[in-house]
Amino acid sequence: MTYNNVMPIATEIPNPFVFGQVLLPGRAFCPRPTLEAKVQSAADTCGRLVLLGDRRMGKSSLVEHTLDTPERVFVSIDLRGLVSIEDFIDRLLLKLEIALSAHKAFARHLPGALKDALAHLSEVKLSLHGVVELTAKPKAKASTVIRALETLERASRWRSLVVFFDEFQEIAESLPERDAQHLLGVLRAEIQRHERISYLFAGSARSTMLELFTAERSHFYQTAAPLEVGPIPHEDMGEFLIRQFARGGRELTTETLQAIFALAGESPNDQQQLAYHLWTQSTPGPLELKDLQRAVGILMAEVGRRAELILAEATPAQRRLLFAVAVRDSQETATDSFRRFAGFGTNSSVTAAVKPFLQGQQAVLEKRGSRVRYREPFLRLWMTLKLRQAPSLLPNAAPLLATGEHALFLPYLTEALKAQ
Numbered sequence: 001m002t003y004n005n006v007m008p009i010a011t012e013i014p015n016p017f018v019f020g021q022v023l024l025p026g027r028a029f030c031p032r033p034t035l036e037a038k039v040q041s042a043a044d045t046c047g048r049l050v051l052l053g054d055r056r057m058g059k060s061s062l063v064e065h066t067l068d069t070p071e072r073v074f075v076s077i078d079l080r081g082l083v084s085i086e087d088f089i090d091r092l093l094l095k096l097e098i099a100l101s102a103h104k105a106f107a108r109h110l111p112g113a114l115k116d117a118l119a120h121l122s123e124v125k126l127s128l129h130g131v132v133e134l135t136a137k138p139k140a141k142a143s144t145v146i147r148a149l150e151t152l153e154r155a156s157r158w159r160s161l162v163v164f165f166d167e168f169q170e171i172a173e174s175l176p177e178r179d180a181q182h183l184l185g186v187l188r189a190e191i192q193r194h195e196r197i198s199y200l201f202a203g204s205a206r207s208t209m210l211e212l213f214t215a216e217r218s219h220f221y222q223t224a225a226p227l228e229v230g231p232i233p234h235e236d237m238g239e240f241l242i243r244q245f246a247r248g249g250r251e252l253t254t255e256t257l258q259a260i261f262a263l264a265g266e267s268p269n270d271q272q273q274l275a276y277h278l279w280t281q282s283t284p285g286p287l288e289l290k291d292l293q294r295a296v297g298i299l300m301a302e303v304g305r306r307a308e309l310i311l312a313e314a315t316p317a318q319r320r321l322l323f324a325v326a327v328r329d330s331q332e333t334a335t336d337s338f339r340r341f342a343g344f345g346t347n348s349s350v351t352a353a354v355k356p357f358l359q360g361q362q363a364v365l366e367k368r369g370s371r372v373r374y375r376e377p378f379l380r381l382w383m384t385l386k387l388r389q390a391p392s393l394l395p396n397a398a399p400l401l402a403t404g405e406h407a408l409f410l411p412y413l414t415e416a417l418k419a420q
């Protein structure tokens with residue numbers, strides 16, 4: 001066997017990029033030292049913290065990554081899809097049970113307080129299920145919620161707890177008004193008395209969260225300190241991406257890194273999504289333009305399935321609107337210039353066309369003041385791609401697609417344009 005002087009090629013490791021899910025401990029995580037310190041300190045001092053920020057900015061990951069450690073008893077409750085107060089209690093107790101059992105294994109002799117908490121837990125579960133089974137349409141009594149929270153308090157006598165309610169706005173948005181007010185009222189009153197428990201809340205629906213925690217009449221008025229979770233600074237994210245690619249022997253050049261930021265926008269989720277495809281489309285060595293072009297091609301094909309559906313379900317006027325916003329992103333839509341550009345007769349018809357796309361979990365567009373923009377930069381990019389292939393969908397768009405940021409994106413779109 002002969003050896004030469006060529007640098008050994010790094011063995012292939014699995015794709016390190018993750019998107020669309022919470023980064024649990026063990027996953028590659030771009031450090032966010034200032035935010036991590038605040039989360040840590042809230043947990044250490046039994047504080048209350050509410051994390052605010054757009055979806056996919058990394059709120060859940062920040063909390064889970066920082067606090068889900070073996071030393072802490074961390075109870076993480078995701079309220080997405082919450083249907084009722086019973087459901088709330090069920091989720092709370094289940095997660096408490098999991099957190100406590102994880103620690104039971106370490107303790108050689110169960111301390112009395114823990115035994116007590118565990119006994120109380122099964123008692124509460126029993127009585128809860130009694131309530132649910134006995135009535136056709138389950139209706140939890142206030143006492144059941146209070147008892148569930150009391151179980152938390154009992155457990156905290158054994159060891160201080162960290163409780164994290166994720167997607168907390170679901171209580172206000174998904175439950176009937178009366179149930180929501182009831183649950184929030186009980187929560188607020190009980191939580192105040194829990195001196196050995198840290199409470200963290202996160203939610204993506206900014207207006208509901210702000211309303212819950214800052215409005216004068218709100219139950220949670222001034223109960224928690226707000227923490228803004230915005231984009232990760234380019235410098236930190238850039239370093240993170242370079243390091244991850246380097247682990248697989250891939251060299252991320254400054255230009256390619258800049259292209260990732262330009263194409264993916266501010267969300268670390270979208271940056272990782274593009275990085276994920278760039279990894280699959282490349283081999284060890286310097287990353288080249290053609291790798292990025294292929295990655296964008298695959299990404300656009302992925303986005304395309306949803307985009308085609310959105311267009312198929314839209315009216316012709318709505319389609320013009322979607323294309324117009326894609327070309328003139330973050331523009332005021334209530335202006336004559338936009339109205340003419342998008343081919344509408346009146347401003348109110350523009351407003352009517354925008355409206356359905358702003359609503360619901362699957363909203364395509366979002367409002368920032370009086371400006372309208374795409375929630376996902378890749379969906380927007382796909383719409384411009386479609387327009388390049390079929391200019392008649394919005395004839396006014398062609399000159400704009402040839403200039404400005406659209407011209408800057410063009411070099412990366414060659415594969416995507418071929419594939420469509």
Ligand SMILES: Nc1ncnc2c1ncn2[C@@H]1O[C@H](COP(=O)(O)OP(=O)(O)O)[C@@H](O)[C@H]1O
Nearest residue numbers: 018019020021030056057058059060061269272
């Ligand atoms: N610190 C981080 N470093 C790298 N990527 C991150 C980080 N935080 C979040 N992300 C990316 O964003 C995605 C969504 O994160 P998540 O915590 O679910 O956001 P949110 O809870 O704000 O909606 C993750 O799957 C990951 O791709």
Ligand SMILES: [Mg+2]
Nearest residue numbers: 059060061166
């Ligand atoms: Mg989240």
